[in-house]
Structures are given as C-alpha cells and as structure tokens.
Amino acid sequence: xxxxxxxxxxxxxxxxxxxxxxxxxxxxxxxxxxxxxxxxxxxxxxxxxxxxxxxxxxxxxxxxxxxxxxxxxxxxxxxxxxxxxxxxxxxxxxxxxxxxxxxxxxxxxxxxxxxxxxxxxxxxxxxxxxxxxxxxxxxxxxxxxxxxxxxxxxxxxxxxxxxxxxxxxxxxxxxxxxxxxxxxxxxxxxxxxxxxxxxxxxxxxxxxxxxxxxxxxxxxxxxxxxxxxxxxxxxxxxxxxxxxxxxxxxxxxxxxxxxxxxxxxxxxxxxxxxxxxxxxxxxxxxxxxxxxxxxxxxxxxxxxxxxxxxxxxxxxxxxxxxx
Amino acid sequence: xxxxxxxxxxxxxxxxxxxxxxxxxxxxxxxxxxxxxxxxxxxxxxxxxxxxxxxxxxxxxxxxxxxxxxxxxxxxxxxxxxxxxxxxxxxxxxxxxxxxxxxxxxxxxxxxxxxxxxxxxxxxxxxxxxxxxxxxxxxxxxxxxxxxxxxxxxxxxxxxxxxxxxxxxxxxxxxxxxxxxxxxxxxxxxxxxxxxxxxxxxxxxxxxxxxxxxxxxxxxxxxxxxxxxxxxxxxxxxxxxxxxxxxxxxxxxxxxxxxxxxxxxxxxxxxxxxxxxxxxxxxxxxxxxxxxxxxxxxxxxxxxxxxxxxxxxxxxxxxxxxx
Numbered sequence: 001x002x003x004x005x006x007x008x009x010x011x012x013x014x015x016x017x018x019x020x021x022x023x024x025x026x027x028x029x030x031x032x033x034x035x036x037x038x039x040x041x042x043x044x045x046x047x048x049x050x051x052x053x054x055x056x057x058x059x060x061x062x063x064x065x066x067x068x069x070x071x072x073x074x075x076x077x078x079x080x081x082x083x084x085x086x087x088x089x090x091x092x093x094x095x096x097x098x099x100x101x102x103x104x105x106x107x108x109x110x111x112x113x114x115x116x117x118x119x120x121x122x123x124x125x126x127x128x129x130x131x132x133x134x135x136x137x138x139x140x141x142x143x144x145x146x147x148x149x150x151x152x153x154x155x156x157x158x159x160x161x162x163x164x165x166x167x168x169x170x171x172x173x174x175x176x177x178x179x180x181x182x183x184x185x186x187x188x189x190x191x192x193x194x195x196x197x198x199x200x201x202x203x204x205x206x207x208x209x210x211x212x213x214x215x216x217x218x219x220x221x222x223x224x225x226x227x228x229x230x231x232x233x234x235x236x237x238x239x240x241x242x243x244x245x246x247x248x249x250x251x252x253x254x255x256x257x258x259x260x261x262x263x264x265x266x267x268x269x270x271x272x273x274x275x276x277x278x279x280x281x282x283x284x285x286x287x288x289x290x291x292x293x294x295x296x297x298x299x300x301x302x303x304x305x306x307x308x309x310x311x312x313x314x315x316x317x318x319x320x321x322x323x
Numbered sequence: 324x325x326x327x328x329x330x331x332x333x334x335x336x337x338x339x340x341x342x343x344x345x346x347x348x349x350x351x352x353x354x355x356x357x358x359x360x361x362x363x364x365x366x367x368x369x370x371x372x373x374x375x376x377x378x379x380x381x382x383x384x385x386x387x388x389x390x391x392x393x394x395x396x397x398x399x400x401x402x403x404x405x406x407x408x409x410x411x412x413x414x415x416x417x418x419x420x421x422x423x424x425x426x427x428x429x430x431x432x433x434x435x436x437x438x439x440x441x442x443x444x445x446x447x448x449x450x451x452x453x454x455x456x457x458x459x460x461x462x463x464x465x466x467x468x469x470x471x472x473x474x475x476x477x478x479x480x481x482x483x484x485x486x487x488x489x490x491x492x493x494x495x496x497x498x499x500x501x502x503x504x505x506x507x508x509x510x511x512x513x514x515x516x517x518x519x520x521x522x523x524x525x526x527x528x529x530x531x532x533x534x535x536x537x538x539x540x541x542x543x544x545x546x547x548x549x550x551x552x553x554x555x556x557x558x559x560x561x562x563x564x565x566x567x568x569x570x571x572x573x574x575x576x577x578x579x580x581x582x583x584x585x586x587x588x589x590x591x592x593x594x595x596x597x598x599x600x601x602x603x604x605x606x607x608x609x610x611x612x613x614x615x616x617x618x619x620x621x622x623x624x625x626x627x628x629x630x631x632x633x634x635x636x637x638x639x640x641x642x643x644x645x646x
Contacts, residue, residue: 082427082428105471108431112460130442134438138432142432
C-alpha cells in the first residue's frame with residue numbers, strides 16, 4: 001500500500017496526461033490553467049488509498065480519481081466567479097485572467113470532462129460509481145447555495161452551518177473514498193463506513209480552518225490571520241460567539257461586526273471576545289468529536305487494522321497542520 | 324408510432340413529474356422556472372420518435388429524453404448569462420429574476436440533474452448512451468465558445484460558421500436522435516444515419532433562422548425582423564455578403580455595419596444589399612442542400628419507409644415554418 005508521497009506524483013502525472021481536444025483553445029486552456037493552480041490533491045489520493053485498502057491495484061481507480069479532482073477544481077472555478085475572488089493560490093482567477101464568460105463556459109466543459117473521466121471506471125462498478133459521483137456533485141451545489149444564502153442572514157444556527165459545510169466540502173471527501181472502495185469491490189457496509197470517515201474528517205478539517213483563521217500561525221498558515229473576522233464570515237467561531245454572548249459582550253460583538261475601518265483592532269477585539277466566551281475551546285472540542293467519530297469508522301472497517309494505516313496517518317496530518 | 328402532437332404532452336408530463344429535492348429551494352426553483360419558460364420540446368420528441376422508429380416502446384427512452392431537454396435548457400440558462408439576455412420567451416431570464424450567482428449555480432445543478440436522468444436509461448445501453456450524451460454536451464460548449472469568439476472577429480469564413488452552428492445547435496438534435504435509436508437497439512449504421520439526419524436538419528434549421536430574421540413575416544415570426552442586421556450578427560447572410568461585396572457595395576456594407584442609430588434604414592439598406600448580392604438565394608440553396616442530405620439519411624435507414632414518416636413530417640414542418 002502506498003503512502004501519500006507515493007500517490008501524489010501518480011495523481012499529478014495522470015492529470016498531466018489528460019488528452020484535451022486541441023480546439024477551441026480558449027475553451028480548454030483555462031481548464032488546464034485552473035488545474036495548474038495546484039492544490040494538495042487530497043481527494044484523488046483518498047480515492048486511490050481507499051481502493052488499495054481493499055487489496056485492489058490503485059490503477060483501477062485512477063480515472064475516477066482524476067475525475068474527482070477535475071470536478072473539485074471545476075467547483076473552485078465557478079465558486080471564484082460567484083465569490084468575486086481575484087486570486088487563487090497567488091495567481092489570478094480564470095475570470096480575471098480571461099473573463100467571466102470564459103470562466104462560466106470553461107467551467108461547464110470542465111464538469112463534462114470530469115464525468116467523462118469517472119465514466120472510464122471499470123464496467124462492473126461504473127453505474128454505482130456514477131450514482132455516488134452525481135449525488136455528491138448535486139450536494140456540493142446545495143452546500144454552495146446554503147453558503148451564499150447564509151451571507152445575508154444573521155440567524156444561522158450551528159446545525160445549519162454544519163450541514164452547509166457537510167454538503168459544500170465534506171461530501172466530496174466521503175464520495176472520493178467511497179468511490180475508491182466501490183471500485184475495489186468493498187462491501188456496502190465498508191463503503192459506507194469509509195464515506196462516513198470522509199464526512200467526519202471533512203467536518204473536522206473545515207472547523208480546523210475556522211479555528212486556524214483566528215488562532216493559526218501567520219507564517220505557516222500562509223493566509224492573513226483574522227480574515228474571517230474582518231469579513232464577518234459566519235464560521236463556527238462567530239456563530240457560537242453570537243449564540244453565547246450576553247449583555248456587554250453581546251453589545252461589544254455587535255459593535256465590532258458593524259466596524260470595517262479598524263482591521264487590527266477588530267481582529268484583536270473579536271479574538272479576545274472569542275477567548276472570553278470560550279468558543280475556541282468549543283471549536284477544538286467539536287473538532288475532536290468529529291475526528292474521534294472518523295477514527296471509529298476506520299476501526300469498524302472489516303479490513304486488517306494495518307490496511308487503515310495510510311488513511312489514519314493522512315487524517316492525523318490533516319488535523320495536525322498548523323496552516 | 325406516435326405523432327408530434329401525441330408525444331409533446333408525454334414529454335411535458337415527464338418534465339412535470341421530475342422529483343426535485345425540497346431544499347434548498349432557491350437552488351431548484353430557478354431550474355423549474357427555466358423549464359417552465361416553454362419551448363417546442365423538439366429534442367426530447369426526436370428521441371422518442373427515434374426509439375419508436377425501431378419498434379421499441381418510447382417509454383424506454385423517456386428518461387433520456389427528459390435529460391436531453393433538461394440539458395438543453397441548462398445551456399440556455401448559462402447562455403443567457405453569457406449573452407446578457409434580459410428576456411427569454413417574454414419572461415425575465417433567471418439572472419434577472421434572481422441574480423447571476425443563482426443562474427450559474429442552478430445551471431450547474433441542472434446539468435447534474437440532466438445526467439442523472441440520462442443515467443436512468445436501460446442498463447444494456449446506458450454506457451453507450453452516456454458516451455454520446457457527454458460528447459454532445461462537450462461539443463455544445465465548443466460551439467458556444469466559437470460563437471463568442473466570432474463576435475469580435477471580422478474574418479469569419481462560411482465553413483467556420485457552419486462548424487460553429489453544427490456544434491452549438493445541430494449536434495444536440497443528432498445526439499437526441501442517436502440516443503433514441505441506441506435505446507431501441509438500432510444498428511450502429513442506423514444510429515449514425517439518424518445522427519447525420521439530425522445534424523443536417525439542425526444546420527438547415529439554423530440557416531432558416533438566419534434567413535427568416537431578414538425575410539420572415541414579422542407577425543408570424545414573433546421576433547422583430549432584422550434583429551441580426553441591427554446587431555451585426557455574423558449569420559450566413561452577413562458572412563456571404565461580406566465575401567461577395569465588391570467596390571461600391573462593399574463600401575455600402577461597411578458603412579451600414581458602422582451605423583447603429585438608424586435602425587429602420589439600416590435594415591432596409593442591408594436587406595437590399597443582400598438581395599443585390601444574391602445571398603438570399605444562396606441561403607435558400609444551402610438550406611435545400613442540407614435538407615436533401617437529411618432526407619438521404621432517412622432513406623438510407625434499414626427500416627420500412629413507413630417508419631420514417633413521423634420524422635419526415637417533423638422535418639418538413641420545421642422547414643416550412645414561417646416563424
């Protein structure tokens with residue numbers, strides 16, 4: 001069974017080997033550009049690991065893995081248009097480098113190419129893999145819809161927020177793993193457990209992001225600390241702060257949410273409020289809960305514990321990252 | 324075998340019966356709205372007719388037909404965003420009624436729902452139907468890309484234009500027919516002939532649109548006459564006029580292309596130029612050529628001539644429309 005470091009170049013090579021039509025160039029070039037922006041390639045690696053875990057050569061899952069990464073990047077492409085994001089990983093987004101129409105249309109083509117890849121899965125499992133993939137794709141759209149709706153709501157509850165991040169980001173991790181398992185011929189129970197492992201890791205991962213935005217190390221985090229605070233982004237931290245704050249703390253929080261011209265002070269003040277309200281500890285606790293649930297799913301798998309090592313290591317490294 | 328009038332309510336009923344998830348409402352409502360804007364539903368009807376032509380109950384092709392119509396409407400949704408069109412069939416477009424983000428995201432979800440429908444095709448033909456569908460979907464993106472590129476080019480040649488309309492509009496007619504045939508178990512040769520019939524009818528249809536925009540009857544056409552002329556749209560008429568015009572006529576054409584404040588005069592002048600250059604006759608000739616090729620494909624099918632009657636009638640009615 002291969003480690004993350006062995007599988008990453010496999011994934012990258014497979015992505016580089018995609019045979020794009022030559023023309024029209026301006027339809028396909030932005031697709032290659034979006035993929036070239038990089039990324040950890042976690043999702044396709046999860047697919048390959050899930051496949052290997054059940055004793056199946058990962059090559060059988062490679063087309064699906066590439067399709068999953070292609071699809072993930074398509075969602076980023078369109079999300080950047082909807083979020084009006086100018087940069088991704090330090091480079092101009094597609095709608096900035098080209099234009100918005102190109103971003104919409106190349107994204108549409110990218111989605112089709114993703115399905116074409118997934119459709120190359122072994123014939124015996126093709127139908128069930130496609131069902132999982134399409135359902136996951138639709139759920140991601142649902143998550144993005146909720147994310148957009150939450151921007152203008154002041155009353156988002158924690159369970160709604162969790163459901164949104166489950167749909168928007170966790171289901172693709174779950175789906176990537178489940179697809180790898182199905183290709184390997186895993187039982188329905190094992191496929192479901194791996195899916196749930198993915199969901200829980202995904203939720204832990206996103207909450208970790210919410211936490212690190214406030215408490216991360218700026219040097220290793222790579223992004224500015226407190227960006228979510230400045231944007232009044234409805235994260236786990238803010239949602240719980242709004243729920244818990246009473247009296248003077250409530251007024252103080254409301255005050256800072258209304259301010260946008262004193263960034264350093266805002267970040268410091270809101271962070272201090274988070275500390276006082278204990279939402280930092282709440283968030284870490286929640287992360288631990290999801291992580292523990294993820295490990296439970298791994299333990300429940302019908303494979304030898306040794307077979308789960310790679311995934312266990314990968315999950316731990318995702319959790320331990322300081323950035 | 325059923326006529327167009329029998330199949331239309333079947334298609335509409337199947338569209339109305341689609342089981343959309345309840346939430347998030349603002350993801351799915353725009354999809355239903357787009358479908359409710361109407362349309363001739365030609366494409367799904369072609370799928371059903373192609374199925375019946377080979378002696379197969381059309382119900383087997385109904386899911387695919389619905390998926391094809393869903394996909395067609397998704398392309399209209401995103402096209403309206405890219406073209407900045409405010410109205411479709413007299414009603415506000417999705418990005419006007421809601422907003423652009425909704426149009427992008429609901430379109431993305433609509434594309435997924437379309438694939439889910441097509442994936443319900445009978446298991447024995449599912450793979451080959453999906454391959455045709457995905458390839459068609461990608462080609463439509465290519466056509467739209469060329470269409471957008473041509474807007475800013477002054478040197479578009481006729482063969483490029485034909486290729487653009489082939490990809491943007493004809494392949495879906497061909498694909499709809501081919502899918503119906505494949506579901507019915509038609510031979511590869513017959514499936515290919517029906518596909519080519521669809522391509523040729525599609526090309527004839529689009530050129531007919533180009534012609535009617537200039538020479539149609541305003542009352543029956545439903546759109547304003549000369550809209551393409553006012554927009555300097557690169558149609559078959561304009562491309563050939565630019566190719567053929569020499570000397571004074573060339574100068575006159577260039578003059579009118581540069582004017583945008585005398586609409587009635589521009590339409591009259593350019594129409595007169597078209598008449599003098601004979602591009603009206605050229606266009607009608609081209610339409611006849613494609614139509615004749617389409618009929619040749621029908622005649623070459625291995626089915627009884629009687630089995631081709633519905634399609635023959637449908638093609639004739641498409642050609643004879645005055646609007």
